[in-house]
Amino acid sequence: MLKKCSLVCEGNVIRFFAGLNDVYADTIRLSDEDSAHVRSLRLRPDELFTVCNGQGLDYVCKLGKQDDGTFARIVRRQQSLGEPSVVCRMFIAYAKGDRLDYAVQKSVELGAFEIILFESERCVAVPRDIPKKTARLQRIALETAKQCGRGVVPVVSSGGGFSSIVEAAADHSLLSLLCYEGEDVLHIKEVLEQFFPASDEYKEQLEQHFPASDEQKAREVRPVSIITGPEGGFGSNEVGFARSRGLRIVSLGSRVLRSETAPVVALSAIMYHTGNL
Helix, strand or coil: CCCCCCCEEECCEEEEECCHHHECCCEEECCHHHHHHHHHHCCCCCCCEEEECCCCEEEEEEECCCCCCCEEEEEEEEECCCCCCCCEEEEEECCCCCHHHHHHHHHHHHCCCEEEEEECCCCCCCCCCHHHHHHHHHHHHHHHHHHHCCCCCCEEEEEEEHHHHHHHHHHHCCEEEEECCCCCCCEHHHHHHHHCCCCHHHHHHHCCCCCCCCHHHHHCCCCEEEEECCCCCCCHHHHHHHHHCCCEEEECCCCCCCCCCHHHHHHHHHHHHCCCC
């Protein structure tokens, strides 16, 4: 079971997130929950903490004039250091138990920009209440983003069925990978070595990526999409459809990985290859 915490320390620095509408010229209004946490910590007036705007900008702060945690006084602004230079969108199949909790938590830690859940042919379990499940996983993403020093909170959403997410990956990604245990020709390492050295287009688009003050500019960057399957793996017809839409079908090695492990391995490979680990 994943342990929840709504605020964490990076060294000696406490970290929160705040909405853009709560950031003023020299102060930030904290949420009721975060204000309560600030009071419980009994921070000294000179003690620093960080508030992130969720779009790659950190505000180093002290307590506001009231000293009650309602407002934070901005001391300086700086770009978040926790955002990778590659934009990765994770498509993760529904899984039973707490496997999705783990996959979402680790994907956020490793730098995923967005997480889309989907139903595949061999899914063992699909939540009855998808909005409730998604909301819970979004909360895990928020807490993880605080803990690991992210500059954004990745959005967790439901993408529907397999064909829908394949179309989304094919139409809106610069590189789309489907990780398949039955692939014995093309390894993810080969694709990454082929793609990134010559990807001038992607490097140009990254100029619009974080650190950036405009969320829309960040979303204009075409991401690398990674699709991983459920406990039973992908069916041959699903793999064929993905291949017909131009997705790269790749292997993650000679061992069959669990459904919650595959997203972590694939994302780690990309982050390592692009210098983000």
